[in-house]
Amino acid sequence: MHFQTEALHAGYDKDNQSTMAVPIYMSTAYEFRDVEHAANLFALKELGNIYTRLNNxxxxxxxxxFAQLEGGEAAIATSSGMSAIFYAIANAAEAGDNxxxxxxxxxxxxxLFSHTLKRFGIEARYFDVQSPQDAEKLIDDKTKVIFFETLTNPSIDVANIAAITEIADRHxxxxxVDNTVATPALCRPFEHGVDVVVHSASKYTTGQGLAIGGIMVERKDLVEKIRGNARYPHFNEPDTSYHGLVYVDVPLPVYTLRARLSLLRDLGAVSSPFNSWLFIQGLETLALRMKEHSHNALMLAQFLEKHPKVAKVNYPGLPxxxxxxxxxxxxxxxxxxxxxxxxVAxxxxxxxxxxxxxxxxxxxxIGDSKSIITHPASTTHQQLSDAELAACGVPAGLIRLSAGLENVNDLIADLSQALEA
Structure with a gap:
């Protein structure tokens, strides 16, 4: 099926009430048929609902x-985009890794990478996304993940996805990859060799700034890269915290399975059923909204590029x-x-x-239906030093815009009067 059809129908087999809209199941727990049924669920002999910290x-x-829209095999929803990123890293790395x-x-x-993960004993090493070949120089036998964004926020760079994944696969x-800004409506990283995709669903997925949430998706057949891979022994050896389970031996998507049975179980950063329902509503119009967001952003970029007070415009839609x-x-x-x-100056x-x-x-x-303006150096990137700001492409005079769904002529007029004020 095509993207827009999947966005309306994928993943939902109408329940016994035959509701057209996906129901909100606001329940912490679920009744088992009997003791054997409960035991089978916990042993993965049967699949079903256990507790909303694990599934709902x-x-x-x-x-x-979401997994189908990304072209992946399975997904796991989390309480925020940051928890999705943390789970994606913690699922692969431990103290002593990088x-x-x-x-x-x-x-x-x-x-998260430079400070919080450091306290967990995980080192972050950085490369310029414009020079993907530099990433290879940083890889050693303790490297567990290469992390990047398809469309960077707020420097607005587009990664050479295939170049990065080729290096990663070689090692x-x-x-x-964080695909929040591009969304699966515009970019499908799995088609270019990426293993795991994460999103802040709080952005374009919900589309109206209604809920905080995140999601992590794994590609199809990821188990073949992990099975027997010396970098990831915890997927290939018995997990003593879950009955000696060996994840690569279970006929289920391996990366999300371990994240669910270990990280969701122990850390609990799970999506609220109500928030999940809001994200489902957002997905139905995602492709339509992304066309309009992209159109408005391009019109704003073309206007700004010609303005005498603007030193530089960062937008990949400009030739x-x-x-x-x-x-x-x-x-x-x-x-x-x-x-x-x-x-600006x-x-x-x-x-x-x-x-x-x-x-x-x-x-x-970002990603709201209403247009947003941000000064990153004084807000989202305030915690960074001048050197760190320069390294991530956020000078003091940088202004970030999230183009909404208003009439673009009104948005241009607003920026025009602000630049002349």
Whole structure:
């Protein structure tokens, strides 16, 4: 089926009430038929509902639908995008290991990798996403993951996905990519060799800023890369915390299975059934919205590129942009999503422009139906040093825009008056 059809139907077999809308199953627990049924569920001899920290019927539809839209095998929903990222890393790495990451990342990811994971004994090593060959120099026998974003936030770079995954496969290392900004409506990383995809569902998935959530998806046949791979012994040896289970021997998607039975079980960052239901509603219109977000962002970028007060515009849909070729290669019809950024003279001028807008809302979010403006150096990336800001492509005069679904002429007029204020 085509994307838009899957977005409306995938993963839902109508229950005994035959409801057209996916029901919200607001329940913490589920009754077992008898003791044997309960034992079979815990032993994975039967599949079914146990406890909402592990699975839930509404969340199950969201996971199945999202996995199908990404072209993956299975997914696991989490309580936030950050928990999805943490699970994707913690599922592969432990104390003494390292991960290789693009330096152009969302500020929260940079903080997680450079500070929080460091306290867990996991080292983060950084490469410039514009020079993917540099990642190979950082790989050693303790490297467990190469992490990057398909479309970086807020530097707005487009990764050469195939170049990175080729390096990772040569060294038998897992690749994890954050596809939040592009969404599966525009970019399908599994088609270019990625192993695991993560999202903040709080962004374009919900589409209206209604709920916090995340999701992690694994590609089809990922078990073949993990089975017998010396980098990942915990998938190939008995798990003493789960009856000696060997994950690669279970005929279920291996990466999400371990994340569910170990990480969700022990850490509990699970999606609320109500939030999962909201994400399902968002998926139904995702492809339609991404076309409009992309169109509005391109019109704003073309306007800003000609403005005398704008030193630089970062948007891959512009032929003048250094990421244009990658956007044409990896994104559906070259559509480059709704996120763009531009640079002005410095901190004070950026602050004045942000404060002068009337339609754009000053919010630290993206992917909303309403347009958003952000000054990353004073908000999302405030915790970074000047050197770290420069390394991840966030100078003090950078302004990030999330183009919403308003009439684009009104958005241009708003930016025009703010730039002249």
């Amino acid at each position: 019927p509404t969340t199950d539809v969201f996971e199945k639908r 991960i290789v990451c693009a330096s152009q990342l969302y500020g929260g990811s940079l903080t 038998n290392v897992l690749t994890v 003048s942009n250094s990421n244009y070729a990658n956007a044409q290669r990896y994104f559906e019809n070259g559509q480059a999503s709704g996120l763009l950024s531009f640079e 410095g901190f004070d001028q950026a602050k004045a422009i942000v404060d002068a807008t009337k339609i754009f809302s000053l919010v630290v979010n």
